[in-house]
Structures are given as structure tokens and as C-alpha cells.
Amino acid sequence: MGLDDHTINRRSVLVGGSVAAAGLVASSLAGQAGAAPRQDADVIVVGHGLAGLVAASELAAAGRSVIVVDQESRANLGGQAHWSLGGLFFVNSPEQRQCQIRDSIELARADWFGSAGFDRKPHDRLGEDYWARQWAESYLNFAAGEKRSWLERKGVRWVPVVGWAERGGTSASGHGNSVPRFHMTLGTGPGVVEPFRNAVLDGERRRRISFRFRHRVDEMITDGGRVTGVRGKKLAASNAPRGVKSNRTVVGDFELRAPITIVASGGIGANHDLIRQNWPSRLGTPPKTMVTGVPAHVDGRMLAITEAAGGRIVNRDRMWHYTEGLKNHSPIWPDHGIRVLGAPSSMWFDAEGNRFDSPAIPSYDTLETLAMIKRTGYDYSWFVLNKKIISKEFILSGSEQNPELTRKDLVAYLASRALDDVPKSVQKFVDKGVDFVQARSVDDLVRKMNRLAGSDLVDAGKLRAQIVQRDRQVHNPFTKDPGVMGIHNSRNYLGDNIVRTVEPHPILDPAAGPLIAIRMNILTRKTLGGLQTNLSGQVMNDGGTPVPGLYAAGEASGFGGGGVHGYNALEGTFLGGCLFSGRAAGRAAARATS
Numbered sequence: 001m002g003l004d005d006h007t008i009n010r011r012s013v014l015v016g017g018s019v020a021a022a023g024l025v026a027s028s029l030a031g032q033a034g035a036a037p038r039q040d041a042d043v044i045v046v047g048h049g050l051a052g053l054v055a056a057s058e059l060a061a062a063g064r065s066v067i068v069v070d071q072e073s074r075a076n077l078g079g080q081a082h083w084s085l086g087g088l089f090f091v092n093s094p095e096q097r098q099c100q101i102r103d104s105i106e107l108a109r110a111d112w113f114g115s116a117g118f119d120r121k122p123h124d125r126l127g128e129d130y131w132a133r134q135w136a137e138s139y140l141n142f143a144a145g146e147k148r149s150w151l152e153r154k155g156v157r158w159v160p161v162v163g164w165a166e167r168g169g170t171s172a173s174g175h176g177n178s179v180p181r182f183h184m185t186l187g188t189g190p191g192v193v194e195p196f197r198n199a200v201l202d203g204e205r206r207r208r209i210s211f212r213f214r215h216r217v218d219e220m221i222t223d224g225g226r227v228t229g230v231r232g233k234k235l236a237a238s239n240a241p242r243g244v245k246s247n248r249t250v251v252g253d254f255e256l257r258a259p260i261t262i263v264a265s266g267g268i269g270a271n272h273d274l275i276r277q278n279w280p281s282r283l284g285t286p287p288k289t290m291v292t293g294v295p296a297h298v299d300g301r302m303l304a305i306t307e308a309a310g311g312r313i314v315n316r317d318r319m320w321h322y323t324e325g326l327k328n329h330s331p332i333w334p335d336h337g338i339r340v341l342g343a344p345s346s347m348w349f350d351a352e353g354n355r356f357d358s359p360a361i362p363s364y365d366t367l368e369t370l371a372m373i374k375r376t377g378y379d380y381s382w383f384v385l386n387k388k389i390i391s392k393e394f395i396l397s398g399s400e401q402n403p404e405l406t407r408k409d410l411v412a413y414l415a416s417r418a419l420d421d422v423p424k425s426v427q428k429f430v431d432k433g434v435d436f437v438q439a440r441s442v443d444d445l446v447r448k449m450n451r452l453a454g455s456d457l458v459d460a461g462k463l464r465a466q467i468v469q470r471d472r473q474v475h476n477p478f479t480k481d482p483g484v485m486g487i488h489n490s491r492n493y494l495g496d497n498i499v500r501t502v503e504p505h506p507i508l509d510p511a512a513g514p515l516i517a518i519r520m521n522i523l524t525r526k527t528l529g530g531l532q533t534n535l536s537g538q539v540m541n542d543g544g545t546p547v548p549g550l551y552a553a554g555e556a557s558g559f560g561g562g563g564v565h566g567y568n569a570l571e572g573t574f575l576g577g578c579l580f581s582g583r584a585a586g587r588a589a590a591r592a593t594s
């Protein structure tokens with residue numbers, strides 16, 4: 001069934017003068033004999049995160065009336081994206097070319113499909129990967145095409161040095177970015193949100209858009225299989241600052257009606273129960289202990305609510321959690337964890353002090369490393385490094401961890417990366433983080449590691465021997481050590497050479513000390529599966545046709561199609577997935593309500 005089959009004549013639906021010239025009116029005709037059902041707006045958007053804001057801004061630009069419903073307060077506008085690092089995946093960008101990176105859509109497609117591994121009937125209309133694969137094709141064209149220029153026209157700019165995330169490292173045809181593609185936004189996450197936030201606030205001023213903050217959707221209203229609105233509970237006002245868990249005190253009921261509802265409610269990253277319930281056996285048993293990389297509102301409730309209205313959820317077992325999570329010394333949300341974006345010089349050991357094999361090298365292969373950690377039977381691992389390495393190779397994910405970049409001060413940011421001193425936000429973790437220990441000798445380091453873990457799992461002699469073996473390789477350009485090969489590979493790339501990777505040196509070199517060990521926790525973050533959507537963002541039912549009146553975007557839709565990433569992500573693709581799927585759903589919903 002094509003989009004046109006669902007096109008709704010605005011006047012035929014929004015009868016009874018329910019849309020005022022200004023935009024919104026709740027006509028409340030329900031209950032009157034013979035009256036058409038009440039309509040409160042052309043479109044309801046559930047969720048004021050990036051995907052919801054993009055969809056709403058497209059709708060307002062097309063002259064539609066929109067109600068944006070969110071369980072959180074206005075202080076949380078922008079959702080997770082506000083907290084994000086603002087890394088965006090572009091293909092063959094001017095920044096890449098300036099850094100002498102040769103990228104192409106063909107290379108990016110090979111990387112994406114090698115990472116995704118779409119294997120759930122991608123060519124069968126009812127297959128879980130049917131729409132996911134098509135979204136991947138479309139998204140790649142977007143990332144290699146208008147994504148950058150569209151954002152640039154909206155005033156978004158990027159750090160000229162492109163980052164190299166998720167390198168894979170096992171084969172040319174397998175997972176990973178063959179070239180650097182992670183473009184950090186000037187302004188980090190808030191910089192990505194800004195133009196859409198401004199457009200939506202402008203829509204509010206022009207009375208095209210209205211908000212219902214502290215409104216929690218508990219149910220979708222359906223009528224003969226068509227979704228016609230949402231109902232739920234009004235929550236008590238909250239003064240909680242952005243990101244801080246808010247109360248769930250119910251103070252009333254609400255009900256809103258519109259011909260189209262777009263679900264942009266995010267993923268399941270703060271709901272450890274749902275994560276464990278859907279945990280894939282290929283990653284071992286679900287972790288008992290995890291830190292949480294997202295605010296508490298990423299609770300996943302809307303997925304089951306949308307499913308109850310006929311929406312199909314696919315690829316539930318695909319998720320993206322990190323293996324380099326630190327307990328935040330100043331938590332904002334419950335169990336707040338911060339992810340380290342490392343580079344190859346740190347050595348990675350399991351809880352018993354055995355060095356991991358490739359590809360457990362910082363910045364290489366997130367989920368394979370997670371599987372390797374889970375195979376050890378422990379939920380944590382160790383980085384062992386020294387001060388020289390941490391000074392240059394650690395970036396902490398999050399807008400609040402990168403203040404220079406968040407305030408768009410590129411000079412201060414590059415200076416903080418290029419100078420030898422440990423960046424201030426990293427130093428705070430070294431000083432105050434509960435996962436860090438430092439020492440001048442391996443014996444002392446191991447004593448502190450064991451004290452931190454509350455066990456005697458790590459043996460100093462064994463750990464030292466492994467570090468010495470690695471250190472013997474650092475001045476060998478033909479090394480057989482995969483970690484050291486990784487350093488050479490990094491330094492072949494101009495950007496990493498300048499700001500991200502230290503020159504090869506022995507970890508035990510006293511001049512590079514003190515030694516540092518960091519307990520790395522599993523950190524929850526992204527949901528790769530979700531509501532299955534076609535390329536217009538319409539949510540599919542189990543029979544492979546769109547549920548009338550129901551659209552989805554962002555993480556709730558697995559960033560498009562119910563799993564555009566397949567099994568593995570190339571990074572910087574989540575914000576981009578919100579932009580692309582939010583735009584597609586907003587534009588399609590605008591067409592459908594013309």
C-alpha cells in the first residue's frame with residue numbers, strides 16, 4: 001500500500017472549525033450527536049527529542065498544526081541529543097578531503113553492509129530486515145549527499161579534524177569504518193539540536209506548534225484499526241534540571257486526537273530490565289551490572305504501547321552498548337555512566353588480568369569486545385595505560401564533558417587536545433572517578449586494582465610480563481602486536497597523528513608515568529531495533545502493511561525501518577538517523593494531511 005492510499009484530506013478530517021486560522025484548536029466536538037470526531041491538531045508527535053523536533057519542524061514548515069507531547073518538562077527539550085557528543089557520519093565530506101581521507105559512497109556502502117550483516121529476510125516483504133536494508137541504502141545516500149549541506153544551510157559546522165570511530169579490524173569485508181567518518185559538531189549535541197529547536201520554538205510562537213509537557217502517553221487511541229490519537233496521564237510539574245530523573249506523580253488524565261501520530265519516543269537504554277529481557281545470546285548472558293549512558297526518560301515504554309495499537313517491533317535483540325563505561329563522579333541521572341572514546345595505545349585486559357586478543361583494541365569493535373568480555377564471566381574489564389596516553393587519547397562522550405566544543409570554541413578545543421596536559425574533564429575522572437587507580441610501579445598498581453575490585457584476581461607478575469612483551473614491540477615498525485599495529489595505523493592518518501594518538505612508547509617508561517588502570521564497565525546506550533517503518537516512516541503491522549495514522553522516527557524506529565544499522569553501527573549514525581527519519585516522517589505526514 002502506497003502513501004497515497006493513506007493521504008488524508010485535511011478539511012475532511014479536521015471538520016467543525018477545529019483548526020483555527022492560527023493553527024490549533026481543540027474543538028471537543030466528541031459527544032455531540034452526529035458531530036465528527038474531535039481533532040486537536042493535524043499531527044501529534046510523541047517525544048521532544050531530536051527526531052520529534054525534526055518531524056515537528058518539517059510539519060510546521062509545511063503549514064501543519066502539531067502537538068508535541070512529552071513526559072518531561074520543557075527543560076529537557078532535545079532529549080538525549082542534548083547530552084550527545086554531536087558526532088555525525090558523513091561520506092566524502094570536505095573535512096575528510098582536507099584530512100586527506102579518500103572516501104566514497106561505494107566504500108561506505110561496503111562498510112555499512114559489512115557491519116550490518118542484514119540476514120533476516122532482507123528481500124522478503126515480511127522479513128525483519130526488509131525495510132531496514134532499504135533505509136540503509138537511503139541513509140547512505142543522505143550521508144554522502146545532502147545531509148551535510150542541509151545542516152550547513154541551517155548554520156551547523158564541524159571540527160575540521162575527522163574522528164576515526166569503530167574501525168572494526170577483523171577483515172576488509174566485515175565490520176568497521178575503513179576510513180575516518182566521525183565529524184564532531186561545533187556545539188556538540190546542543191549544536192545539532194539548535195536549528196530544529198529554534199524552528200519548533202518559532203512554530204510555537206506562530207501557534208503552529210503547541211507543547212504538552214509532563215504528559216505521559218499510556219495508550220494509543222484506535223478506531224477501526226486506525227490510530228486517531230493518544231491518551232495518558234498528566235504528571236505533576238517538575239523543577240528537576242535537565243537530565244535529572246523527574247517525578248511520576250499523576251495529577252490528571254488527558255486525551256488528544258489527530259489523524260496522524262508520530263512516535264519519536266527514543267529507545268530502551270535506561271530500562272535495564274528491558275535490556276536484559278531482549279539481550280542476545282550471541283553477546284553471552286545479560287550483564288548483572290551496567291552503568292547507564294542515557295537519562296531515565298529513555299524508558300522504552302512507548303514501544304509496547306505502540307505495539308498494542310498494531311505496530312510491529314522487529315530486531316528487538318539488536319542493541320548497542322559500550323564496553324568503556326566510567327561511573328560518573330558527578331552523576332546527573334541514576335547510575336550515570338560516561339563513555340570513553342579511546343585510541344589504540346591503552347592495553348585491554350579482562351578482570352583476571354589476561355590481555356584480550358584483537359579486536360579488543362580501543363576504538364575497534366564495540367560489540368565483539370562486549371562479547372569477549374561477557375565470555376570471561378565478568379561484567380567489567382581493565383584498561384592499563386599511563387599519563388602520556390590518557391593526555392592525548394581519551395575523549396569523554398557527552399556535551400557536558402567537552403565544554404570548549406559545546407560553547408563552539410574550536411581554538412580552545414584543539415588546544416586542549418594538542419597540548420600535552422590531560423584535558424580538564426578527563427583529569428577530574430582521574431582525580432575523583434571511582435574506577436581509576438594510579439601508581440608508579442606495576443606491583444602497586446595491581447594492589448590498587450585488586451583492592452578496587454575487592455578480589456585478588458590480577459597477578460602482578462603476569463600483568464607485568466604482558467606489558468613488557470607489548471613494550472618490546474613499540475619501536476618495531478613491522479610489529480606483530482595488533483595493538484601496536486593499531487598505533488602505527490592511527491598515526492598514518494594525519495588527524496589522529498596530530499590530536500589523538502601518542503607516538504609509540506613503552507607503557508612502563510617512567511617518564512610517561514604514572515601508570516593508570518581503569519575499571520571499564522558496560523554502559524547501556526542505543527537501541528538498534530524497534531518499530532518497523534517504511535521509507536515514509538509509516539509503522540508496519542504484522543501483515544506488512546502500514547498501520548493507518550501511525551508513524552515513527554528516531555531511536556523508537558531503530559533509527560528507521562526498525563534497524564537501519566543491522567547488527568553493528570559505524571558511529572555518528574544515531575543523530576543522523578534521527579535527522580533523516582524525523583525528516584522523512586514529518587514530510588510524509590505533512591503530505592498525508594494536505
Ligand SMILES: Cc1cc2nc3c(=O)[nH]c(=O)nc-3n(C[C@H](O)[C@H](O)[C@H](O)COP(=O)(O)OP(=O)(O)OC[C@H]3O[C@@H](n4cnc5c(N)ncnc54)[C@H](O)[C@@H]3O)c2cc1C
Binds near residue numbers: 051
Ligand atoms: C551521552 C550521549 C552521547 C551520544 N553521542 C552521540 C553521537 O556523538 N553521535 C550520535 O549519532 N549519537 C549519539 N548519541 C545518541 C543519540 O543522541 C540518541 O540516539 C538520539 O538523540 C535519540 O533521539 P530520539 O529523538 O530518538 O529519542 P530521545 O532523545 O530519547 O527522545 C525521546 C523523548 O520521548 C519522550 N517519551 C518517551 N516515552 C514517552 C511517553 N510514553 N509519553 C511521552 N513522552 C515520552 C522522552 O521523555 C524523550 O523526551 C548519544 C547519546 C548520549 C546519551
